Amino acid sequence: MSTETAVPLLPCRSLDESLAFYTLLGFEQTYRQDRPNPLAALTRGGLELQLFEIPGFVPEDSYGSILIMTSDTESLFEEFAAGLRSGLGKLPIAGIPRITRPRRKQGTAGGFSLVDPGGNWLRVFRRGESEQHETDRGLPRVLESAARQGDARGDDARAIEILEAGLVRYADAPAVERVPALVYRAELEARTGNAAKARGMLLEILDMRFSDEDALQLRGDLDAARELLDG
Template sequence: MANELTIPLLPCVDIDETAAFYEMLGFSVTYRQMKPNPYVALRREDLNLHFYGMPGHVPEDSHSTCIVIVEDTGPLFEAFAAGMRAVHGKVLISGIPRMTRPRVRNDRYSGFTVVDPGGNWIRISKGVTEPEATTPLARAVENAARQADARGDERQALKILEGALKKADGTEPELAEAQAYRDELVERITSSSASRSGPRPTA
């Protein structure tokens, strides 16, 4: 067999909220129904994502994810970022929904993650590995990216990055990138803590 097509089917709280989010990223709705169950299908070029409404779904507790392999993550990230800026005036980097920036992880793959309103992790990854990191700070950034952007452990990532930045001598070419990533992690942790401690809406 050849030319098979696999389409992720992911949960969400509200199919219209989910559709609006992905339309912001350049997707189009190809199918929508409310009965017998809420369901929406979205497509952007050859990228298909389908969602079903699930009563009681809590985005912060979601474990749903899928991997999308692309030739180059840069153009897709920039297109998604432009959509976010057009609607929100900025790239959403904290809370739910959010999007990480493209980074090389310590598994040698480069990618970024979109966390949608349903808490689903759409992992966009380059299909080929990147060269080995050449400095301790670059390796720390990759380790931090694996912890935060791939596993969702921002606190461990921040610990790794802050430890490496304390040892940096200021000449590392990736210093500015590492500092910007540290600031992003702080914002993500602060946003997450605020949402967890705040009151939850009642049904």
């Protein structure tokens, strides 16, 4: 019976900084050495990874990336998010480190991404979900296309362009389709440093009136809008 195991090694500029971050995510340190080469081993449930410190390392230049497969992306996101809120006082959505919310993305499985202090991408996907999923049409498909650019590729500017065009093209789309796109649009503005514009958009969203059925369906998006506004 095969017993091989692969453990990803991720670079960082500061072992202490990255260890503190991963502790917020629920990881436990199982090993650390400071000489001759600073490194540490971490575990969380079935996840194992190691961090190694590089003097002068620039997180923005990192190509580090790992895939995490789980049966429940939403629950894992909430666990990560709770730890980040507790330790950082808010959910980091811009810069490094940051986390994206769970969304479907065009041509790939649904999930979310997290960028650690070393600039490494942790890409979380739902196990068993088709990677070739595509919504047929309309604003939901526009949102998936934008999320692929903004959340998977990190191209926020392109994601904004896609959403702007889609919101104009599907101006008559129902609220349950428009609000998720508008909330993501505001999040992207916040990500790119346009805090005032993001705030104005969020206030408009939260001032909208919905039927009870729509409000229930949009609860997660409206909660996200409130958190963005408070952040």
